Amino acid sequence: GGTATQSTSAPPLVIHAVDAGTFQEDFNPYHLEGVNFGTSGMIHETLMYFNKLKPGEITPWLALKHEWSNNGKSVTFTLRQGVKWSDGQPFTADDVAFTFQMLKDNPQLNRNALEVEAAKALAPDQVRVDFKNTSYAKLFNIAGNTPIVPKHLWEKQKDPVTFTNPKPVGTGPYTLSKFSAQLYEFVKNPSYWQPGKPEVPVLRFPAYTANAVQTALQQGELDWAGAFVPDIQKIYVQGKPEQNKFYFPPEGVVTLLPNLTNPVLAKPEVRQAISLAVDRDKIVRVAERGYTKVAHPTGVPMPGGDAYVSPEYRGAAFKVNVEQAKELLKGIDPGQLKFTLLVPSPFTDWVNAAQLIREDLAKVGITVETRGVAFADWVSKVGKGNYDLSIRATPSGPTPYFQMRSMLFGGLATPVGEAATGNYQRWKDAETDRLIDAYAATEDEAEQQKVTQGLSKIMVEKLPTLPLFYSPSWAQYRTDKYVGWPSEQDPYAMPSPYTSPDAAVVLLHLKPAPK
Amino acid sequence: MRFLARRLGFYLLTAWAAVTLNFLIPRLMPGDPVELLVARMKGNVEPAAIDAMRRAFGISDASLWQQYLDYLGNLARGELGRSITFFPTEVSTVISDSLPWTIGVVGIATLISYLVGTSLGVLMAWKRGTWLDGVLPAATFMHAVPYFWVALALVFVFGVTLQWFPVSRAYGLDVMPGFTGEFAGSVAYHAALPAITIVLASMADRILGMRNVMVTTLGEDYVVMAEAKGLTSRRVMWAYAARNAILPNITSFALSLGFVVGGSVLTEIVFSYPGIGSMLLKGVENEDFPLMQGIFLVISLAVLVANFLADLAYVVLDPRTRQEAE
Amino acid sequence: MIILEGRNLTKHFAAAHGPRGRFGRRPPVRAVEDVSIALRAGSVSALVGESGCGKSTVARLLAQVYPATSGEVLLRGEHVRAHRGAAFRDYRRQVQLIFQDPFASLNPFHRVRYHLARPLRLHGHARSDAHERELVAELLERVSLTPVEQFMDKLPHELSGGQRQRVAIARALAVRPVALIADEPVSMLDVSIRLGVLRLLEGLAQESGLALLYITHDIASARYFAEDITVMYAGRLIESGPSEELTQGARHPYTRLLLDSAPDPDRLAPPAAERHGEPPSLIDPPGGCRFHPRCPIALPVCSEEAPERTDLGEGRWTHCYQAAVRQ
Amino acid sequence: MNVLEIRDLGVDYLSGTGAVHAVAGVSLDLRRGEILGLAGESGSGKSTLANAVARLLRPPAAITSGSVVYHRRDGTEVDVLALRKNELRAFRWKELAVVFQSAMNSLNPVSTVGAQIEDVLRIHEPEMSRAERAERVVELLQRVGISADRRRSYPHELSGGMRQRAAIAIALALNPEIIIMDEPTTALDVVVQRDILGEIRALREEYGFAVVFITHDLSLLMEISDRIAIMYAGRVVETGTAEGLHRAARHPYTGGLLRSFPRLRGPREELLGIPGTPPDLRSPPPGCAFHPRCGLAMDECSATMPALVPRKGGEVACLLNDGTGVS
Amino acid sequence: MKIKIGAGILVLFALVAVLGPLLISADPAATSEAGLQGPSAEHWLGTTQTGQDILVQTVYGARVSLGVGVLSALIATMLAIAVGLIGGYVGGVVDEVLSVLTNIFLVLPALPLIIVLAGYLPQRGVASVAVVIAVTGWAWGARVLRAQTLSVRRRDFVQAARASGEGPLRIVFYEIMPVLLPVIATSFLATVVAAILAEAGLSFLGLADLSTVSWGSMLYFAQNGQALLIGAWWWFIPPGLCIALIGTGLALVNFGIDEIANPRLRTIKVPRKARA
């Protein structure tokens, strides 16, 4: 460690990833909120890298390739040779096996819910992991979202669950050099396996709360941030768009959830009418401040997801049509068209969106009462199905399938009163479920795309939930020190500093700015 | 000592009530921190992992009574459990990291506000009918202003517009914590605005309270007598009038500490100050039971201790209670 | 005829302050010890003593504001037992209290009419609203607050002290009691108006046959308004007798001291300056005769045992070993 | 001979609803070494007069007219009302001391009795050493009959009588020429009151200061004072020697007061009292303020304000005695 | 004088709260694309980031803030009356228990407790927030009322009422309570201020219903919308100022009442000529 800041010529990069008043000294990549950002990706790497912005694009990382066997219940990875832990020990198949075994032994750490049965090093560069069930669809979780930890150090820990890994040793491009409650610093790992990289010698992570980061952005303290900025032009860009850049690619879709256990909302024509009445453009402009885009009717982020969308709908777009909506509602007793729209009040943009939706629906004779509730309350109510309408984001995955599954899979639709973990509107449709099962049962990418196209069709035609806009991934970066950031033209990784391991991928792409 | 023993008994009872309330509230209210966490992690966690995590956070299914006993037992050992937000950090660590900041800022600010407010109150009562009466409307106004609004205004004027003071965190990024002048200076510089906020917002109450009691005291015969004795005004004002007027104010001051602490919670949030208030909000937002409980407990106990100290001060300052105490 | 009688009344209060003894208990305040007193119909009896000697406590015991620690209260010769319920209410109706401070004994919020009408209604004396009005007017007239119409709708703060005390008396009368206990009814009033109130009380006793207990620290006024006087010292009775005889020929040294100390414009030369000491504490009263530490003629026995009552004839008695000694 | 001369003093209490003329046109002399009694009903302005002389009035009180002149022993005159702050501090307590009505309230509850005496010494006699001060405190306390070990007691630890003595000790600290005593014994028992009165007289003999003794108990004044001034509604209506007033009061109000006191000795004279109530000082009756209550009032009394004119052995303000009014 | 100014402020706000929404029939939450505009003829107090009219919001906010304040003060005052008067009058064990309870609530820091309670609140409507604030805010009033009751209970007119045969309930509510009205009024008004401040604080923390426009939620949105950084002073000044003004009004009325009860507190004008 030490302060290598001054000795190198290239300047440090100041990063704000997640809001924090202070940091805890926790570098266990399996911890959730307490862990300091950068631990996975920059220190602990994964076997493969999945670019969510280009579904299907997979980059070998610690593993060079993978091979399924046993009907998708086993996967064998061939590992990269010559990789070293930052303490000089070689990285081997034992480390990978140890990592998966640890997840099996400590379900508390198994946040991906991998059904690991066994993990075995077959050779120094080969490891096989066995699962209880067919796991094709989980490749992202297995290879792309499981940071590998060094066996020789971690096996000494009695309880990996509470282990805070204060002196992290990883294979990644950076190592921890300094820690205080307000700031920690990473320095370049000199023996990183990608020669010559990274070119950014020092990363500084100061602690900023959601508020403080705004001031920091305004005063130019940050080189890279992932913050919601209420007025990005005024606060951040400040008239220098060529230097103070931002890029908010979609990361999942925000939908208007109709609770399908409500008999009125269960009627397709009602949902259709609602969808026709809502002016998504205005929502994006006013509530979302133009930071994102109106969702594609399938909910799939476009154009990245083209291949996963049924060809007939690739060019589709939402249009407002009040007259048609009114027409659709003709047969329904206006007295029944009264709903409450539940939103988590800390999400101010959604609160505003709800307000706009209310105004729009009023035009077609639907009375909506917006109710802002505490985040916790909202989670519980929506989870248990105690609502009429709500707004919720569905996370994206490495392919649109993950999003579809989470939105539509009948197996997730718990009875009202029981907390669901997806499909909150409680969509139940045999065809949907069949398609979802079919995806999970195959390794073949073309087949998977076809299945997802089928799901996209259902989204458009049956409106199980109403996509509004994409949830943006926040990224502000300045090009005065370093260039090579992801952009709309070159979306090689999620640009936000809080996404891992993408952030590490971004750092490996950066080059000092030309003077 | 009888009086103090009685008060101590009362505080113990209150502490027990706080502890029990603290135990009961989260258990009587709905909510599941793990679900929340999952919802917040937006896809970084598979919902199927919820159960395992619940176990990791020590959320238990034991009977309420058993939980209560465990809770008391843990408390007795000083264990407040692990925070969910900062898992696996112990709540006690979170608190011990953040408490000094709060105590520093709130403590010093309260002290200043008490001293200045009390003196101003004394002076205003003494100099009634002079220009000092002009402070009264201002104090009345400040008495009703929300702490956080004062904070916002100060941030706007001195932080954003004039840029005289930093508006967030407890010390500069470029200094490392340690016993250095640089660090101390940075801490003081960063604490300035939050402290001013608390002083401004809480001083009005002290001024008004002290003035009222003081005015009443000034009408007492012993003050007239002191004046008649030909003592200097200063001596009459401080040794006779203020000395007596402070007595009823001690208790109200101690009781108002709860408000000051509450107000400082909001202040910390505006200034992103890494104190206990910010942590409390974080705990509440995340339904982090152990953290909320721990912090609420610490705040309550701190206020209790402050109240007890006020009682002690009272006994020292008022010979009448001293006799009773024998 | 004896209407109201207290026999061997004793009252100990739990002290709210002060040091505690063994077992953490505080010794009681022995406010009243072994007091017997009787009130006759149509006559005024006075209870005289210095401040804090327990006069008000005796009054409250007789009115049953609180129960006696020991001893009993008799109304028309019958024991008063009930402390709640109808019987007790009935007792309350027959024995009424008048308080010292006319500024505190009327609720500042209620009009004179309310103060008088409430007891009338509570005890069922008023048959109708009109009747009630009539009775209120009658009461006001009895206490000479005329014109009644003008006084009926006044609030207490619109009245002078003497007028308030009259309202308080009228309120007590509204209940139609047989015994009236007036606890220092005029000590808060100006000299010039005291007389009027005292005369009123005296008249009531004589005309309506009320039994009246006049409590005061002003022995001179007791001489004028009471038929007999009982003197109290530090919670105990020390001497009693017809007022004229008692004031002119006191037997107990304390009574004599009291009489000597009372200001008297007719006295030619003021008595010699002497220090008499302070009244004793009731928490730890002196043993034996409670007056012995201040008594100029105390005998050794005085500090050992409290003297028994010595009857002196003609309704006079005293508690003093030297009662027979005339000075 | 006069140590203090008050001329045409007027004091108003200003308020929204009109000024209260608490003291109006009072002229009064205090002779060296005498005890001047000041009597009158509650609210007649006694305390206001005393406070005006001691310059202790606070807003909303304001002196509207008149002068107060103090004569030093060396013959120099001091215009009391014109004293500046520092002179006033020296005047108060070195030349004039005050004993207030209730000693409990006039002693600082949080400081010991000794410290409160020392306070005076420290400010006014800065040359005294600490030991000398301590010695003087003990001496003063003993002089008023408090044992030396009590100097470390707080006021609440003393009985009422002792507190009053302590207050007198404070007043004596600097050997003043004048001591104003505003109802110094009202809260005390007759026996204790008697002791204190004796004490005051003895001290006066010893030190030779003049006393203004305020009370509403005329019979008390008769005993203690050399001269008496009677106040009514903010004015002095009669002055005279105690004996002279007792024998033949000239003003009907004085007469009424004297006949309001029940007597302990002699035959039970009929008490007459004074009818009516004291006037509202905001709008006193025109002419003689006493005329509405006066049995001897004439038509003119409601029109002409009588002046205080010298008579044999004193002064009186009454048309009956004026010579001008009696036809 | 104080009472007049204070009452004037209060009446003004009450009128705004009651009549304002009738006169300005606009939807306070209505957004427009004219975001973040400074005060102008069209929007007297400017607009928020989402183009909501701040004047309209301020007017509607008065309703919620005052409503919460008054509602919780009503509840708290009733609790305080019940606990304070009954404890003070009945005495004995009842009083002991009640006063320990009161003291506990008194020393427990209210705002953190409110935050904790509100954090668990299933429904964050105006009413429930008011209840939470009331539950934590009654103790001060109860303590004052108890102390006053204890002293009034000993006053002779209560003894006299008892002696003339009045029942305990009637004594508490007809004899004691009227005398305590100024105290009750002061404590009520003080609780209104405290409740308005607490509601604002809660909303500001995002712990109240933010889809209801209140001054606190306005400040929350202003803070979240970085009004300070953007320099949009018109966004965060009006709600805070309104809170402070209402509070000042209430406080003035309160001090006025205090001054009536205790004339010594009045400010005085010293006549220049007075030599006293």
Ligand SMILES: Nc1ncnc2c1ncn2[C@@H]1O[C@H](COP(=O)(O)OP(=O)(O)OP(=O)(O)O)[C@@H](O)[C@H]1O
């Ligand atoms: N409720 C009580 N609790 C404790 N002590 C009491 C209580 N009431 C009276 N005492 C005490 O009992 C003693 C006698 O009091 P009481 O009021 O009867 O005297 P009093 O003769 O009426 O005096 P005063 O002339 O001052 O009215 C006093 O020492 C008083 O302090």
Ligand SMILES: Nc1ncnc2c1ncn2[C@@H]1O[C@H](COP(=O)(O)OP(=O)(O)OP(=O)(O)O)[C@@H](O)[C@H]1O
């Ligand atoms: N602060 C005040 N403001 C207004 N009026 C006052 C004030 N103090 C006294 N007064 C009025 O001034 C008049 C004289 O009061 P003062 O106290 O001098 O009377 P007093 O003769 O001393 O009466 P007491 O025997 O009751 O002490 C009274 O009518 C009183 O109401």
Ligand SMILES: [Mg+2]
């Ligand atoms: Mg009494």
Ligand SMILES: [Mg+2]
């Ligand atoms: Mg007086």
